[in-house]
Amino acid sequence: MLDALERNAPFPGAPRVGITGAPGAGKSTLLDALVRGLRATGETVAIAAIDPSSLTTGGALLGDRIRVRSSGRDPGVFIRSMAARDRLGGISDVAWAGVTILAAAFDRVFVETVGVGQSESDIAPLVDTLVYVANPGSGDELQYMKAGLLELPDVFAVSKADLGASADRTASELESARGLVDRAATAWSPPVLRVSARDGTGMAELLAALDAHRRHTLEAGLLEERRRRGARAHVVESLRRRYGSHGLERVGSAPGIDERMSAEPQRTSFAWVEVLSREIEDALRKPA
Amino acid sequence: MSDPVAPKRDRPWVFRTYSGHSSARASNALYRNNLGKGQTGLSVAFDLPTQTGFDSDHPLARGEVGKVGVPVSHLDDMALLFEDLPLDRMNTSMTINATAAWMLALYVAAAERSGVDPKLLQGTTQNDIVKEYLSRGTYIFPPGPSMRLISDMVAYSVSAIPKWNPINVCSYHLQEAGATPAQEVAYAMANAIAVLDAVRAREDVPDSSIPQVVGRISFFLNAGIRFVEEICKGRAMTELWDEITRDRYGVEDPKLRRFRYGVQVNSLGLTEAQPENNVIRIVLEALGVTFSKNARCRALQLPAWNEALGLPRPWDQQWSLRIQQILAYETDLLEYDDLFDGSRAVEAQTAELKRAAREELDRVIEMGGAIAAVENAYMKQQLVASHTRRTRAIESGDLTVVGVNAYTEAEESPLTTGGAQSILVVDESAERAQVESLEAFRRRRNDAEVAAALRGLSDALANGDNVVPPSIRAAHAGVTTGEWADALRVVFGEYRAPTGVGVRLAGDLSPETERVRERVRGLSDELGRPIKILVGKPGLDGHSNGAEQIAVKARDVGMEVVYEGIRLTPEEIVQSARDEGVHVIGLSILSGSHGVLVVDVMERLREAGAGDVPVVVGGIIPEVDAQKLRAAGVQRVYTPKDFDLTRIMGEIVDVVAESCAAA
Numbered sequence: 010m011l012d013a014l015e016r017n018a019p020f021p022g023a024p025r026v027g028i029t030g031a032p033g034a035g036k037s038t039l040l041d042a043l044v045r046g047l048r049a050t051g052e053t054v055a056i057a058a059i060d061p062s063s064l065t066t067g068g069a070l071l072g073d074r075i076r077v078r079s080s081g082r083d084p085g086v087f088i089r090s091m092a093a094r095d096r097l098g099g100i101s102d103v104a105w106a107g108v109t110i111l112a113a114a115f116d117r118v119f120v121e122t123v124g125v126g127q128s129e130s131d132i133a134p135l136v137d138t139l140v141y142v143a144n145p146g147s148g149d150e151l152q153y154m155k156a157g158l159l160e161l162p163d164v165f166a167v168s169k170a171d172l173g174a175s176a177d178r179t180a181s182e183l184e185s186a187r188g189l190v191d192r193a194a195t196a197w198s199p200p201v202l203r204v205s206a207r208d209g210t211g212m213a214e215l216l217a218a219l220d221a222h223r224r225h226t227l228e229a230g231l232l233e234e235r236r237r238r239g240a241r242a243h244v245v246e247s248l249r250r251r252y253g254s255h256g257l258e259r260v261g262s263a264p265g266i267d268e269r270m271s272a273e274p275q276r277t278s279f280a281w282v283e284v285l286s287r288e289i290e291d292a293l294r295k296p297a
Numbered sequence: 298m299s300d301p302v303a304p305k306r307d308r309p310w311v312f313r314t315y316s317g318h319s320s321a322r323a324s325n326a327l328y329r330n331n332l333g334k335g336q337t338g339l340s341v342a343f344d345l346p347t348q349t350g351f352d353s354d355h356p357l358a359r360g361e362v363g364k365v366g367v368p369v370s371h372l373d374d375m376a377l378l379f380e381d382l383p384l385d386r387m388n389t390s391m392t393i394n395a396t397a398a399w400m401l402a403l404y405v406a407a408a409e410r411s412g413v414d415p416k417l418l419q420g421t422t423q424n425d426i427v428k429e430y431l432s433r434g435t436y437i438f439p440p441g442p443s444m445r446l447i448s449d450m451v452a453y454s455v456s457a458i459p460k461w462n463p464i465n466v467c468s469y470h471l472q473e474a475g476a477t478p479a480q481e482v483a484y485a486m487a488n489a490i491a492v493l494d495a496v497r498a499r500e501d502v503p504d505s506s507i508p509q510v511v512g513r514i515s516f517f518l519n520a521g522i523r524f525v526e527e528i529c530k531g532r533a534m535t536e537l538w539d540e541i542t543r544d545r546y547g548v549e550d551p552k553l554r555r556f557r558y559g560v561q562v563n564s565l566g567l568t569e570a571q572p573e574n575n576v577i578r579i580v581l582e583a584l585g586v587t588f589s590k591n592a593r594c595r596a597l598q599l600p601a602w603n604e605a606l607g608l609p610r611p612w613d614q615q616w617s618l619r620i621q622q623i624l625a626y627e628t629d630l631l632e633y634d635d636l637f638d639g640s641r642a643v644e645a646q647t648a649e650l651k652r653a654a655r656e657e658l659d660r661v662i663e664m665g666g667a668i669a670a671v672e673n674a675y676m677k678q679q680l681v682a683s684h685t686r687r688t689r690a691i692e693s694g695d696l697t698v699v700g701v702n703a704y705t706e707a708e709e710s711p712l713t714t715g716g717a718q719s720i721l722v723v724d725e726s727a728e729r730a731q732v733e734s735l736e737a738f739r740r741r742r743n744d745a746e747v748a749a750a751l752r753g754l755s756d757a758l759a760n761g762d763n764v765v766p767p768s769i770r771a772a773h774a775g776v777t778t779g780e781w782a783d784a785l786r787v788v789f790g791e792y793r794a795p796t797g798v799g800v801r802l803a804g805d806l807s808p809e810t811e812r813v814r815e816r817v818r819g820l821s822d823e824l825g826r827p828i829k830i831l832v833g834k835p836g837l838d839g840h841s842n843g844a845e846q847i848a849v850k851a852r853d854v855g856m857e858v859v860y861e862g863i864r865l866t867p868e869e870i871v872q873s874a875r876d877e878g879v880h881v882i883g884l885s886i887l888s889g890s891h892g893v894l895v896v897d898v899m900e901r902l903r904e905a906g907a908g909d910v911p912v913v914v915g916g917i918i919p920e921v922d923a924q925k926l927r928a929a930g931v932q933r934v935y936t937p938k939d940f941d942l943t944r945i946m947g948e949i950v951d952v953v954a955e956s957c958a959a960a
């Protein structure tokens with residue numbers, strides 16, 4: 010079914026927006042406000058909330074929709090929380106599958122995931138636009154910059170702007186740091202917005218920034234390329250989760266997979282995961 | 298033999314009974330009855346719609362009106378509640394928080410209407426929002442505006458109703474949510490500091506009146522069964538408050554630094570099994586907070602022996618009142634100076650509690666104070682973790698609970714042979730009568746005056762003026778509880794507090810738990826994805842402990858858990874269940890409205906085409922109701938006697954397995 014959905018998906022289809030940021034940064038609250046705004050215009054919205062945390066027992070707590078109040082009783086809003094941990098394929102598999110399904114049925118799809126370093130780089134290629142929600146005054150941003158993740162987001166949203174000075178400070182920190190990243194390849198300079206779900210500050214600007222980024226990627230022909238990279242990332246990361254780098258090497262690692270996928274563009278990422286899994290398993294059975 | 302001249306005795310504490318139900322009229326009769334039996338203060342329990350700012354005819358109020366307290370929708374209700382009671386001489390404690398400013402306004406207006414000078418009013422509005430976020434659940438607005446309401450009330454009452462305690466900082470509810478003594482002390486102090494800091498920052502409160510403000514802050518404590526430690530806790534808080542008010546607020550008069558507190562003794566430890574044992578627990582706990590003269594409570598309310606069964610009847614409450622009277626009037630407790638001064642054991646334990654509480658308090662202050670530690674979920678997570686440790690200890694037997702995990706062989710209790718008759722059952726017709734009287738009230742009032750009063754209220758909110766005076770005007774004009782709260786909702790917005798269940802905890806290592814984990818793994822493999830459970834709390838009920846512990850345990854055994862906190866509508870729960878694709882739904886209801894709500898959820902599930910998702914229910918469910926629920930298709934019903942969470946999880950795996958086999 011996933012295979013058919015991906016094959017038949019019209020281009021560009023529903024915008025796929027990732028929302029990431031430190032725990033408690035205000036992602037869900039912000040999404041709630043965004044969704045309320047979008048619903049007012051009649052758009053249907055789906056949210057996939059992905060919990061990348063790992064627990065030794067494999068259990069997961071999915072309470073993310075708690076603050077997404079606008080959903081109650083509204084069939085135009087769909088929220089599904091998913092635990093990435095312990096599923097074969099990890100976050101890439103879960104998110105890509107989720108997005109593929111939801112994009113077929115809703116006007117816009119959001120993916121919320123807690124930024125814990127690895128998960129941003131996992132999620133970035135799977136969405137059309139990545140929003141990083143920065144928690145004012147928490148120091149998370151410095152961590153973030155140090156981790157070299159600054160080039161991933163397409164939009165920076167400094168949350169809780171109603172708190173005042175600390176949000177301003179974080180915004181200017183991000184602004185100066187943003188200058189250090191070379192964005193020549195995409196010709197897109199990610200805006201730094203101050204937003205507050207509490208008092209509505211910057212919400213219109215945020216929606217406008219999402220639309221602007223979409224227009225930009227469509228007009229510059231970047232979106233198609235991004236989706237292709239998403240499909241590739243889905244395949245590579247899913248296989249890496251299942252078989253490790255060692256297994257991945259058996260099918261030529263990322264460059265090898267790239268090449269084969271470009272050669273047969275009609276085959277979907279889901280089909281590739283299956284084909285390559287079989288190849289890896291066969292290869293692993295033989296002594297190296 | 299004994300001296301015929303009676304020795305000099307201290308004045309006893311105020312005896313209260315937390316009560317109210319059905320209607321203002323019925324509750325008024327109850328209060329007069331209680332006072333007639335020797336109760337010396339009133340403690341008003343409001344129903345959940347009143348506490349959460351809804352009129353009795355609001356859809357969310359359905360099934361809740363007059364259930365766990367008295368409905369007060371307008372001035373006539375309030376006046377009726379205190380009819381023929383001497384407001385100028387009563388000491389009235391109101392357990393009211395999010396709508397505290399409104400209930401105070403109604404109380405003042407009722408006094409004014411009956412010709413009593415508000416300056417004479419004595420009593421307490423609980424008005425503590427932090428513990429609502431952490432435990433009690435009847436909050437409405439976000440923290441910022443809520444703190445403004447509290448500081449408005451403090452600022453207003455210090456001058457206008459000087460004998461009123463505008464806020465009662467509660468640690469009681471924290472212990473009921475699982476807090477350790479050190480957490481109870483630390484979070485209550487952090488809370489009091491947040492309130493005082495907010496008042497101090499106001500321009501309309503001169504620095505010179507801060508000592509008076511400090512002197513008006515009272516506390517509401519719990520007392521658990523470890524009653525020696527509780528004596529030490531009272532002493533530790535007395536000392537800490539003295540230090541904090543002196544060092545942080547510069548209060549020089551020691552009288553204004555005095556730690557004043559009321560108590561309701563612990564209910565969390567009162568058991569459904571062998572409920573007669575609860576009386577012994579209550580006696581010991583009451584002793585804990587009266588024993589030490591230097592840390593004796595000012596007012597005391599005791600729960601009843603049938604606490605875990607349902608609401609107490611008048612006779613049950615009378616039995617508890619008699620405990621207080623015997624303690625105060627028959628024993629020689631009140632004839633002595635402090636019995637513990639100089640006791641090395643008590644001093645050492647007091648010092649240790651102070652140290653541990655200081656450490657935790659410093660951590661919270663470091664984080665930015667109580668409000669920050671509410672919003673970032675820190676305190677709530679700590680409480681959930683403490684409660685998990687407690688439930689695990691009961692399960693493992695490390696913590697002995699007589700009649701529950703030890704000494705379970707017992708004769709049948711003659712107290713419970715009456716079944717449903719051993720608790721108070723609120724007459725279903727009370728809701729209809731209340732709704733009718735509300736409608737009649739609305740017809741009686743002058744709509745133009747109401748509209749003008751609401752405008753005045755909204756203006757005050759927008760301008761940052763004190764909310765109490767326009768609320769009193771609104772009370773006189775005939776504004777209702779729901780209208781008042783809606784006016785505030787528009788300006789302040791609504792809030793949902795963190796659930797705390799995301800706390801990281803080491804897994805339970807018992808072999809029983811490991812066996813359930815294996816079964817979850819096995820069934821998840823069969824299903825092709827992990828067992829996914831939705832833990833839901835429909836209705837206005839704020840009792841979250843059970844749902845939290847179920848959620849934490851379900852995750853611990855490897856399930857995917859969707860838990861979204863308290864106060865969801867059946868619609869919201871059904872939509873979540875469907876969107877999330879859960880294998881089983883677990884509803885937790887302790888407020889007594891399971892009859893209406895469970896059936897509502899099940900009907901909506903069927904309408905949504907998800908009628909095959911099995912439902913289990915837990916909470917305060919009398920056996921007659923449990924039978925009805927099972928007949929309506931509920932797979933399992935759990936009550937407080939089912940303390941073994943591991944066993945419950947095993948049964949939930951059975952339920953999922955059965956439903957998959959049937960599909």
Ligand code: B12
Nearest residue numbers: 564604605607839841842843883885888889915916936937
């Ligand atoms: C603790 C407590 C509180 C705490 C709650 C803290 C919190 N965050 O949960 C505080 C102090 C805040 C509180 C307040 C009130 N309380 Co209270 N409270 C209790 C008490 C003492 C214990 C409940 C508890 O937490 N037990 C521990 C947990 C772990 O057990 P449990 O919830 O029963 O869960 C177990 C099982 O029932 C089952 N289970 C429960 N849910 C689920 C769900 C699933 C899916 C499954 C499988 C199993 C399951 O498994 C659990 C494991 O053992 C009970 C009396 C009692 N002893 O039971 C009264 C009680 C529930 N409270 C009562 C009342 C009236 C109130 C108030 C409404 C009073 C008022 N008028 O203001 C307030 C308001 C609360 C609100 N917002 O709704 C009444 C309800 C009366 C009724 N049903 O007719 C009770 C019964 C006391 C009484 N006899 O009057 N309360």
Ligand SMILES: Nc1nc2c(ncn2[C@@H]2O[C@H](COP(=O)(O)OP(=O)(O)OP(=O)(O)O)[C@@H](O)[C@H]2O)c(=O)[nH]1
Nearest residue numbers: 031032033034035036037038123169205206207672
């Ligand atoms: N002042 C203020 N607080 C906010 C705002 N948005 C969110 N918060 C608070 O920030 C805390 C975290 O909000 P969430 O929306 O749950 O954050 P999150 O990033 O989804 O959190 P996780 O999913 O747990 O990582 C909550 O206490 C919110 O009330 C805002 O606009 N202003």
Ligand SMILES: [Mg+2]
Nearest residue numbers: 036037038073
């Ligand atoms: Mg979130």
